[in-house]
Amino acid sequence: MYIHNCWYVICWARDVAEAPVSREILEQQVVVFRTESGLLAAVEDRCPHRHLKLSMGQVVGETIQCGYHGMQINAQGRCVHVPSQKAIPPRARIRSYPVAERYGWVWIWTGDVELADPAQIPDFHQLTDPSLAAVGSTNFVKAGFRLLNDNLLDLSHVGFVHTSTIGNREFGANAKIFAEKIDGGVRVSRWVIDCPPPPTYEKTGHLPAGRNIDRWSVIRYTAPSFVVIHTGGAETGTGAPEGRLDHGINLWVMNAMTPANEKTTHYFWATARNFRIDDAEIDALIFNQVSEAFEEDKRVLEAQQIAIDRHGDDWSNALQADVGSVEGRRCLERMMDSEMNGETGQATIRKSAHN
Amino acid sequence: MYIHNCWYVICWARDVAEAPVSREILEQQVVVFRTESGLLAAVEDRCPHRHLKLSMGQVVGETIQCGYHGMQINAQGRCVHVPSQKAIPPRARIRSYPVAERYGWVWIWTGDVELADPAQIPDFHQLTDPSLAAVGSTNFVKAGFRLLNDNLLDLSHVGFVHTSTIGNREFGANAKIFAEKIDGGVRVSRWVIDCPPPPTYEKTGHLPAGRNIDRWSVIRYTAPSFVVIHTGGAETGTGAPEGRLDHGINLWVMNAMTPANEKTTHYFWATARNFRIDDAEIDALIFNQVSEAFEEDKRVLEAQQIAIDRHGDDWSNALQADVGSVEGRRCLERMMDSEMNGETGQATIRKSAHN
Amino acid sequence: MYIHNCWYVICWARDVAEAPVSREILEQQVVVFRTESGLLAAVEDRCPHRHLKLSMGQVVGETIQCGYHGMQINAQGRCVHVPSQKAIPPRARIRSYPVAERYGWVWIWTGDVELADPAQIPDFHQLTDPSLAAVGSTNFVKAGFRLLNDNLLDLSHVGFVHTSTIGNREFGANAKIFAEKIDGGVRVSRWVIDCPPPPTYEKTGHLPAGRNIDRWSVIRYTAPSFVVIHTGGAETGTGAPEGRLDHGINLWVMNAMTPANEKTTHYFWATARNFRIDDAEIDALIFNQVSEAFEEDKRVLEAQQIAIDRHGDDWSNALQADVGSVEGRRCLERMMDSEMNGETGQATIRKSAHN
Structure with a gap:
């Protein structure tokens, strides 16, 4: 039993400076990463292809790239690139989470996305x-x-x-x-x-x-x-x-x-x-x-x-x-x-x- | 399935010389301690307040003091002192066990207390x-x-x-x-x-x-x-x-x-x-x-x-x-x-x- | 769910040169050993007497001897010697497996023994x-x-x-x-x-x-x-x-x-x-x-x-x-x-x- 409509700290901002961070929160596996342009993102820590933790991969551009076969997932949890083919599988999508950076901490929202207001941190x-x-x-x-x-x-x-x-x-x-x-x-x-x-x-x-x-x-x-x-x-x-x-x-x-x-x-x-x-x-x-x-x-x-x-x-x-x-x-x-x-x-x- | 009406060895007498000893016996968590006056005691290894193992605390006088909030439990398993208040919670009591020291071993009885006769060691x-x-x-x-x-x-x-x-x-x-x-x-x-x-x-x-x-x-x-x-x-x-x-x-x-x-x-x-x-x-x-x-x-x-x-x-x-x-x-x-x-x-x- | 009527590699031939090898395969505990005359054998890794892993024992002649009370089991899984008595318990028998050595690997057959043809390796x-x-x-x-x-x-x-x-x-x-x-x-x-x-x-x-x-x-x-x-x-x-x-x-x-x-x-x-x-x-x-x-x-x-x-x-x-x-x-x-x-x-x- 957890409160879901709530901002939680998932890591320090400094933790995510060099590499993606994997965390279980509220029994969900999440990876936090910062894209090359500096945006924070949090998505399910699982590649939609063969399920490896995305946190075992690396940031490539505005995506996190799976370390197994290279599928790239953007901050919205959508597959945007597959190295071995041109077509993107339409269902290759995982959950993404609202995130915010405040007070040196990265905050995440696991509840109803409509309610995720950073003013409530x-x-x-x-x-x-x-x-x-x-x-x-x-x-x-x-x-x-x-x-x-x-x-x-x-x-x-x-x-x-x-x-x-x-x-x-x-x-x-x-x-x-x-x-x-x-x-x-x-x-x-x-x-x-x-x-x-x-x-x-x-x-x-x-x-x-x-x-x-x-x-x-x-x-x-x-x-x-x-x-x-x-x-x-x-x-x-x-x-x-x-x-x-x-x-x-x-x-x-x-x-x-x-x-x-x-x-x-x-x-x-x-x-x-x-x-x-x-x-x-x-x-x-x-x-x-x-x-x-x-x-x-x-x-x-x-x-x-x-x-x-x-x-x-x-x-x-x-x-x-x-x-x-x-x-x-x-x-x-x-x-x-x-x-x-x-x-x-x-x-x-x-x-x-x-x- | 265990025999309960029986003396068991729980530790060597020398084991309990310096500090309380925690042992699981017959699926029960027990702490053995020697009070400052030299008496042996064995009680459930759990503070009745917030359940920390009493063996993580220390002997104080004739009691064992919990290492979390300081509740003191005597050899009969009764709370006799609470540092932060005068009143003793009436239900603050845990199980105590008959013990005896013989042959350099500490013996404990987990069965019917009426039957605990040290002559049967x-x-x-x-x-x-x-x-x-x-x-x-x-x-x-x-x-x-x-x-x-x-x-x-x-x-x-x-x-x-x-x-x-x-x-x-x-x-x-x-x-x-x-x-x-x-x-x-x-x-x-x-x-x-x-x-x-x-x-x-x-x-x-x-x-x-x-x-x-x-x-x-x-x-x-x-x-x-x-x-x-x-x-x-x-x-x-x-x-x-x-x-x-x-x-x-x-x-x-x-x-x-x-x-x-x-x-x-x-x-x-x-x-x-x-x-x-x-x-x-x-x-x-x-x-x-x-x-x-x-x-x-x-x-x-x-x-x-x-x-x-x-x-x-x-x-x-x-x-x-x-x-x-x-x-x-x-x-x-x-x-x-x-x-x-x-x-x-x-x-x-x-x-x-x-x- | 496994294929059983099939040869599997259980170890390298070199692994079994000095001592018995214990392996779980297809959820079965197996010991592979080479007898003194050089034959390969694979039997259930459990003594029929008191169930210790036979792989904790040693090869004696054409048998593997249990390391607990010395019962000896041959390549067919039959007890052939008990050190402390002359009579062999008639039910003292465990499963044995067809084995073959090929390409430097030891192969084992866990399925129907009638079908175990080394030509199918x-x-x-x-x-x-x-x-x-x-x-x-x-x-x-x-x-x-x-x-x-x-x-x-x-x-x-x-x-x-x-x-x-x-x-x-x-x-x-x-x-x-x-x-x-x-x-x-x-x-x-x-x-x-x-x-x-x-x-x-x-x-x-x-x-x-x-x-x-x-x-x-x-x-x-x-x-x-x-x-x-x-x-x-x-x-x-x-x-x-x-x-x-x-x-x-x-x-x-x-x-x-x-x-x-x-x-x-x-x-x-x-x-x-x-x-x-x-x-x-x-x-x-x-x-x-x-x-x-x-x-x-x-x-x-x-x-x-x-x-x-x-x-x-x-x-x-x-x-x-x-x-x-x-x-x-x-x-x-x-x-x-x-x-x-x-x-x-x-x-x-x-x-x-x-x-």
């Missing part, structure tokens, strides 16, 4: 905001996208899973949590007051040494699977809880989870910061720390998927800290119901409000 | 007898426990599978075999008179060089899957067949096979000897030779399991040497029938008689 | 013709044999898959193709006139440098899965299209595809040449180039099998260049119908005509 402007510096990558996680949503909506795990990087024990135990509904999603605010900074924050050298901080995470989830977390910390007593967030560490963690299928997910992530934005060392530090943290998550999520395959996705012991995850699941279910009932374009498609 | 006293020296380990074998039973009950294979270690061709061909029923099992005595010693025996330097030996193996099997083999050899003509076993080589090979599931088995083994018991070189020699022999068995057993998956476990060409294996299978079937008929505590549970 | 005389030099090997390909047939019958792929070895772009695009039915198969003639030689041809040094060639491939397919390709090239204008093939490069590519099962194939191949036949450097060059080309095919074929598992083996966009593949499939279907209707020995079994 969720807001991830921090990825390319010139006043910020963003680093990020892609993880392939053998766990369903719902489990990734849950993970990001209950950050109490940071105090257990990520104690070597972005978390510590105080973070998991002493939080104040507020959840509020937003259009098509939920916003969870999480504050930990007067706690030690986590290892990653200390390594930036951007906080006064040896002092406690007030730490916040404002998690904005929109269904089906987009999460922007504005997180950071500032020295305790300097006004962060009262709204003074213009000092200390400010990070925006950008997360777009695209289902490959029910049990595996392409996880696109980036972290943007507003300090020392031209500093390559800080780029590397943040990239490495967050990569490591997400490897920690991956280990947990994949084990959780195996457990859930065996036991079922049972929520009978939900905790107060699950408030965001539970509301997120509700939003997703409503969106699915809405799409199944044909109410697309209203309830299911929206531009996310700015955080 | 089978006798493997040679593992910790101070007059003997025992070395051993655990193999994970991708074959059902019945095939491991068969292997140990028909030692004619030693003359074909183990010619580089504990066997030679004479051992497979010229044996005299006697089988007799014992309480809940079978005892098979196997003698080879006036044969060359196998490579392992020669390497001990504990036999007169260049002389033939009389070699014995007394295999005591009790259902479902315990085997103690008293084996050895003494110079031909020095009275071994008449009962003088106080010289030459005396070994006790201890075997406890715990089903992970129908097709995989945790195989706990050790070899005890009564000579040069403080000699670390002989420890290493025996350990390495028997390890190598059991790797040879593993290769055969896993191939046999694959063949049986395809062909069925057909006994239509049973040989005279299979007498022990066939009687062992009968004991197991009787024990299963008895347990299914609710006659537990009588036929199915017993303390093994000393060999 | 297909003609691959080029493998052992003293006027030619042949090099070859075996690939295990995770794709069904039909896809391998298709691959060899539509060489337009050579211009896309093999541009680093035996193909170039001109080869895929400018061919003239003629297909004609032959007894039990199809012959496809493929000519490319006045084109550059491919990399492999240039590396032989056997063509005038910098000159275009006329290139031919005469593909002779006989069902179920035998292909001999006479291919080569000679300087343009020197009469090749008119029949003068006695100069330039002449190669015979020999292909025998034996189904392991519906989705995997043992692919036996060799390339024979009529020039510099005693030159070990040319042996190595041809072997390495063709090996590399067949690795390129393997990559494509295995991806195609995965695609077809998902999509079905749909031919709705067949091209003119598929004429040979399509006719080959028809021959195979006719042969299957014929065998299913009991018309074996007539339609389904024949000696291939010489090319």
